[in-house]
Structure formats: structure tokens, C-alpha cells
Amino acid sequence: MIEATEGTLLWEPSEEFKRSCTMSRYMRWLEEKRGLSFPGYRELWEWSVTDLEAFWESVWEFCGVKASRPFERVLGRREMPGAEWFPGAELNYAENIFARARPGRDALLFRSELRPLAGMSWDELRERTAALAAALREAGVGRGDRVVAYLPNIPEAVVGLLATASIGAVWSSCSPDFGLGSVVDRFRQIEPKVMLAADGYRYGGRDFDRMGVVARLQEEIPSLQKTVVLPYLNAEPDTGTLKEAVLWEEFVGPHAGAELSFEQVPADHPLWVLYSSGTTGLPKAIVQGHGGILLEHLKVMLLHMDVKPGDRFFWFTTTGWMMWNIVVASLLGGATALLYDGNPGYPDMNALWRFAEETGMNVFGTSAAYITACMKAGIEPGREFDLSALGAVGSTGSPLSPEGFVWAYEHIKRDHWLFSTSGGTDLCTAFVGGVPLLPVRCGELQARSLGAKVEAFDDEGNPLIDEVGELVITEPMPSMPLYFWNDPGGKRLRDSYFGVYPGVWRHGDWIKIKPHGGCVIYGRSDSTINRGGVRMGTAEIYSAVEGVPQIADSLLVDVQRPDGSAYMPLFVVLREGEELTEELEAEIRRRIREYCSPRHVPDEILAVPEIPRTLNGKKLEVPVKKILSGTPPEKAASRDSLSNPRALDAFVELARKIGG
Numbered sequence: 001m002i003e004a005t006e007g008t009l010l011w012e013p014s015e016e017f018k019r020s021c022t023m024s025r026y027m028r029w030l031e032e033k034r035g036l037s038f039p040g041y042r043e044l045w046e047w048s049v050t051d052l053e054a055f056w057e058s059v060w061e062f063c064g065v066k067a068s069r070p071f072e073r074v075l076g077r078r079e080m081p082g083a084e085w086f087p088g089a090e091l092n093y094a095e096n097i098f099a100r101a102r103p104g105r106d107a108l109l110f111r112s113e114l115r116p117l118a119g120m121s122w123d124e125l126r127e128r129t130a131a132l133a134a135a136l137r138e139a140g141v142g143r144g145d146r147v148v149a150y151l152p153n154i155p156e157a158v159v160g161l162l163a164t165a166s167i168g169a170v171w172s173s174c175s176p177d178f179g180l181g182s183v184v185d186r187f188r189q190i191e192p193k194v195m196l197a198a199d200g201y202r203y204g205g206r207d208f209d210r211m212g213v214v215a216r217l218q219e220e221i222p223s224l225q226k227t228v229v230l231p232y233l234n235a236e237p238d239t240g241t242l243k244e245a246v247l248w249e250e251f252v253g254p255h256a257g258a259e260l261s262f263e264q265v266p267a268d269h270p271l272w273v274l275y276s277s278g279t280t281g282l283p284k285a286i287v288q289g290h291g292g293i294l295l296e297h298l299k300v301m302l303l304h305m306d307v308k309p310g311d312r313f314f315w316f317t318t319t320g321w322m323m324w325n326i327v328v329a330s331l332l333g334g335a336t337a338l339l340y341d342g343n344p345g346y347p348d349m350n351a352l353w354r355f356a357e358e359t360g361m362n363v364f365g366t367s368a369a370y371i372t373a374c375m376k377a378g379i380e381p382g383r384e385f386d387l388s389a390l391g392a393v394g395s396t397g398s399p400l401s402p403e404g405f406v407w408a409y410e411h412i413k414r415d416h417w418l419f420s421t422s423g424g425t426d427l428c429t430a431f432v433g434g435v436p437l438l439p440v441r442c443g444e445l446q447a448r449s450l451g452a453k454v455e456a457f458d459d460e461g462n463p464l465i466d467e468v469g470e471l472v473i474t475e476p477m478p479s480m481p482l483y484f485w486n487d488p489g490g491k492r493l494r495d496s497y498f499g500v501y502p503g504v505w506r507h508g509d510w511i512k513i514k515p516h517g518g519c520v521i522y523g524r525s526d527s528t529i530n531r532g533g534v535r536m537g538t539a540e541i542y543s544a545v546e547g548v549p550q551i552a553d554s555l556l557v558d559v560q561r562p563d564g565s566a567y568m569p570l571f572v573v574l575r576e577g578e579e580l581t582e583e584l585e586a587e588i589r590r591r592i593r594e595y596c597s598p599r600h601v602p603d604e605i606l607a608v609p610e611i612p613r614t615l616n617g618k619k620l621e622v623p624v625k626k627i628l629s630g631t632p633p634e635k636a637a638s639r640d641s642l643s644n645p646r647a648l649d650a651f652v653e654l655a656r657k658i659g660g
């Protein structure tokens with residue numbers, strides 16, 4: 001039995017592992033080509049966040065970026081917001097993916113509840129991408145136009161992204177289990193020309209026909225000129241109720257055999273739009289660029305996740321989470337990207353471990369919540385499956401508990417590299433996490449990533465070591481948002497990240513940086529709720545819940561229990577004379593499932609007299625979450641800053657009951 005205590009040494013890379021990892025090769029390359037020698041990772045990291053230009057230039061060179069025009073400077077401007085990366089360069093993200101193609105080998109391996117295990121070779125990926133790109137062009141899509149996808153995590157989504165990027169258009173995806181309202185709130189903002197949509201999907205053995213939602217999306221998004229329907233659930237979906245709709249094969253078929261060409265775009269040309277939603281307003285439509293994403297993803301894949309040509313890389317995700325973009329980025333390392341669409345707990349909790357055996361998976365990435373669920377289910381993947389190819393397990397989404405670390409070493413396999421990693425949608429990367437040269441300690445992320453000057457700040461903006469503080473990034477990173485869509489003057493972007501510490505990125509997580517460089521993340525300091533790979537701001541859930549006539553107000557928090565499991569209660573304030581009946585609860589759950597996502601249906605619905613609010617009317621999500629997690633109420637919230645301090649009492653009482 002290994003003791004689940006934070007800081008316990010769980011695994012050390014062997015000398016051979018260290019010698020052969022790409023990070024070591026990069027260090028040898030720096031010595032040989034740049035005359036730079038570093039005794040260890042810590043010194044390398046210090047250099048990477050100090051001499052930003054030299055570091056990012058070396059990543060460009062070492063990783064062999066393909067560009068039709070070189071950059072004039074690495075950083076035009078260094079300040080945040082507004083840093084300018086690689087001015088002068090012209091390139092294409094998709095071209096860089098295909099530059100690492102391994103002819104005759106599988107680019108993708110996929111399986112879903114509807115499709116058996118199958119591969120797609122690099123040649124086929126190229127052909128399909130070329131055909132779709134040509135079809136999009138013919139449909140009038142050009143540089144800067146938006147193509148959106150309401151597709152599951154299947155090869156067509158990867159083809160869609162690469163085709164869109166190849167022609168310089170802008171990609172954006174939502175998973176088909178997102179409800180109508182969430183998709184409209186995202187896609188309508190960016191005025192797409194074309195939508196690629198699946199007719200439905202299967203999850204946990206149940207079929208979900210989405211043609212009704214697709215029809216409603218067409219009504220709600222007037223900019224759409226064409227909808228391409230992928231028969232995924234049904235061989236012959238009924239497109240009768242749709243306007244300007246065409247089946248996938250009819251759309252791309254006439255372009256079979258087209259040549260794939262790559263529009264050359266500046267580094268800051270928009271590549272895709274990701275979304276992050278908070279407590280108020282529409283989800284932020286975050287725009288990231290070809291050059292910035294390419295450099296950051298090459299760094300993460302090659303140096304931090306140590307993805308090598310021929311590796312089989314998997315992360316359990318949907319197309320509505322940035323980890324899907326990371327899965328696509330594994331192609332930059334020459335890996336085969338593994339895609340899985342379905343319920344990871346169906347038909348039982350071994351579903352993904354079975355997939356790991358079938359595919360000879362080398363890297364198994366998932367959410368901390370999934371590891372905790374496996375632990376609770378008492379499964380024994382290491383005993384039941386041949387995981388001999390598995391070298392690394394990655395965890396993200398929320399902090400992995402010490403028990404989760406120990407479970408992985410005791411029940412997956414003793415000799416593997418478990419990296420817990422953290423970052424987010426806003427940069428589409430992990431900026432704290434895996435380093436193949438360092439040991440794994442229980443409950444810790446190994447280190448801050450290269451080029452990521454992550455610090456813990458106190459309220460006054462002083463850096464902290466060995467104390468919990470706000471996670472900030474004090475130097476620009478290339479994958480930071482170029483801008484938010486529809487944010488003239490950049491006000492919303494500034495308010496979102498730079499409002500607390502001017503010129504410094506405040507991420508919205510709590511972090512402790514330990515003296516030896518390991519980090520512990522304590523979850524969100526804001527109120528985004530990430531469940532099973534679907535990240536949603538509470539504003540969207542409130543709008544679904546508060547649309548129920550009997551509900552006057554609501555509050556949702558996702559609390560992590562000490563054993564790592566999640567508890568997500570929804571608090572509702574009922575209108576005068578109403579009662580929280582079973583029917584009312586069912587209606588609330590139905591609305592959340594349909595308008596937001598099934599993953600955000602609460603564990604429990606509880607009636608409270610009032611929702612605590614700040615003096616300027618904001619719901620007190622973080623303090624309530626802290627109280628329910630066991631923080632003494634007087635430390636969690638200052639009653640003076642509340643408009644209704646008495647409202648806290650119900651939560652303090654509940655915390656006592658659940659032993660928080």
C-alpha cells in the first residue's frame with residue numbers, strides 16, 4: 001500500500017527514459033546549436049521565461065516549423081494584453097500537421113458506441129481533408145469565414161478542422177450533447193457560413209436524434225448558408241425539415257481527388273474560436289491564431305508530453321473541450337490520435353481501458369474525475385488488460401487527489417509516468433504539468449511548463465512560494481487569445497484576465513508553487529464547471545434553471561470532496577407559495593439536460609431561502625464552494641461585502657451536515 005500523502009515520491013524516470021525523451025534531445029540541441037547548457041529542468045525553465053525570444057525561436061527551429069515566410073521578430077510587442085508573436089511569418093497550422101504525416105500509417109484510430117474500432121491512414125486523412133476543403137471553397141467559404149461543427153469526437157471532426165484551417169477559414173466546434181441554447185449562444189456570436197452537423201449520437205447505449213436541434217440551430221443562426229449533415233446515428237437521416245442542407249457525401253463526393261493546398265496566413269490569423277463561460281453574459285468567444293497555437297502545441301506535445309512519431313495518443317474528450325484540440329495536436333508529434341465517442345462508463349467502467357488494450361495506447365489522458373470514478377468503481381485495469389504499451393497517463397480538468405495518484409500506481413501499473421496537468425481553454429494548453437525528466441510526487445503537478453511564467457500571487461500582487469495564491473502568468477505566451485469575437489476595443493478580454501493585476505494574466509485558479517518546483521492546484525477561483533470534458537459557465541445553467549416559472553433564483557457549485565469525488569448541488573429559491581416537488585425537480589433537470597448538457601445535471605437540488613450576493617449583486621459562488629469544501633465561513637466570505645449576509649447561514653448549516 002502506498003501512502004496517499006501529498007509530496008510522497010511515487011515514480012522516477014529511469015536514466016534511459018530521461019536520455020531518450022525529446023526534452024533531453026532538445027537540451028542537447030540547445031548546447032550544440034546555441035551554446036546553452038542547463039544543469040537541470042529548473043534552470044531551463046528560468047531561461048525559457050526570461051529570454052522569451054530565444055526560447056520561442058529555439059522551439060520554432062528545433063521542432064521544424066514549416067513556413068512560407070520566416071518571422072521578422074519573435075515578439076513584436078511584449079506587453080500583455082497585445083503581445084505580437086512572429087510578425088512577418090506566413091504559415092498554416094494544417095500544413096504543419098501534414099508535414100509530419102507518416103504515409104501508410106494510421107493518423108487516426110477511432111471507436112464509438114456506433115462505430116467499431118477502425119483506423120484512418122494519413123493518406124486517407126489527406127484525401128478527405130482535400131475533398132472537404134474543396135467543397136467548402138465551392139460553397140463560398142474563404143479566408144476568415146467561419147465553419148462550425150456540431151459533431152462528436154470522430155474522424156469527420158478532425159477532417160473538418162484541418163480542411164477549414166487549410167483554406168484559412170475559422171473553425172469552431174460544440175459537442176452534440178450540448179443543448180440548443182448553449183450552441184446558439186456560442187455559434188451565433190461568430191456568424192458562421194457553414195455548419196457540419198451529425199444527425200445524432202449514441203451515449204450509454206441510448207440513441208439521441210439531433211435533427212430537431214439542427215433545424216432549430218438553422219433558425220437561430222441566420223448567417224448559416226449551408227448545413228452539411230453527417231449520417232452518424234441513422235444511415236438516412238430525414239433532412240426534410242432543414243434549409244440548404246446536404247448530406248456529407250453529397251457535399252464532398254464531387255471533390256474526391258482534389259489536391260490539398262494550404263492558404264498562407266500570418267501567425268496571428270485566426271485558427272479557431274473556443275468558448276469559456278462565466279457567471280454573466282454570453283460565453284466568451286476566444287480567438288486563437290495559427291502561429292501561436294502551432295508553437296505552443298509543438299512545445300507541449302514534443303517536450304512536455306514526449307509524444308514521438310508512431311505513438312498512440314489518447315485523451316478522453318468531446319469536441320466541446322480544448323483537450324480535443326490537444327488530441328489533434330498529437331498529430332504534430334507524428335502520433336496516431338485516438339478518438340473515442342461514447343459514455344466512458346458504458347457498458348462498464350472498463351470501457352476506456354479495453355480501448356487502451358485494443359489500440360496499444362501509449363498515452364492515456366483523461367479527467368481527474370474519471371480516475372476517481374474508476375477508483376470508486378474498484379476496477380483493476382492493470383490486472384484485466386494488457387497495458388504493456390502504456391507509458392504515460394495524463395489527468396486534467398480538476399486537481400487529481402493524492403488518492404487518485406496512488407490508485408493509478410496501484411491499479412493501472414507501477415511503472416508509468418502519471419502527469420497531472422493544468423491550463424485551460426483561454427490558452428488552449430496546459431501551462432503546469434508533465435516534465436519527463438522529473439519525478440512524480442503524490443498530489444503534485446511536476447512543474448511549470450517551459451515558456452510559461454506561472455506564479456502564485458497574493459491580493460497585492462506579490463509572488464508567493466509554498467503558499468496558496470492566485471495563478472497568474474506574468475509573461476506573454478503565444479497561444480493567449482488574439483481577441484474575443486465581438487469585443488471592440490478588447491474591453492471584455494482585459495476585464496476577463498487583466499482586471500485584477502494590470503498587465504498580468506490572472507487565470508482564475510488557485511495554485512501553490514512548492515520550493516522544489518512542484519505545484520498543487522486547488523481548483524477554480526471562478527465558477528466555470530467542467531464535468532466530463534464539457535466546460536460550462538454557471539450563467540448558462542442559471543438561464544436554464546431560472547426559466548422555470550416556479551424558480552426565483554439559483555446557485556450551482558461543484559465541490560471537490562477530500563477523496564477527490566465531485567458533488568454538485570443546485571440551490572434554488574422558490575417563488576412565493578411554491579414547493580420543491582418531485583415534478584419540479586424533474587423539470588429543472590430536464591431543462592439543464594436539454595439547454596446546457598446532461599453532464600451538468602446536479603447531484604442534488606436543495607431549496608434555500610436566499611442566494612447570497614455581493615453588494616453589487618454577484619452571486620457568491622466561490623465563497624459558497626469554499627464553505628462546502630470545509631473552509632471556515634468567516635475566512636470564505638466577508639459578511640460586510642454581502643447585500644444579504646443572512647443568506648449564508650443555510651450554506652454554513654449544510655456544510656456542517658455534510659461534514660465539509
Ligand SMILES: CC(=O)CC(=O)O
Pocket residue numbers: 322323396397398421422423424425429430530535
Ligand atoms: C489543460 C486544462 O487545463 C484542461 C482544463 O481543465 O480545461
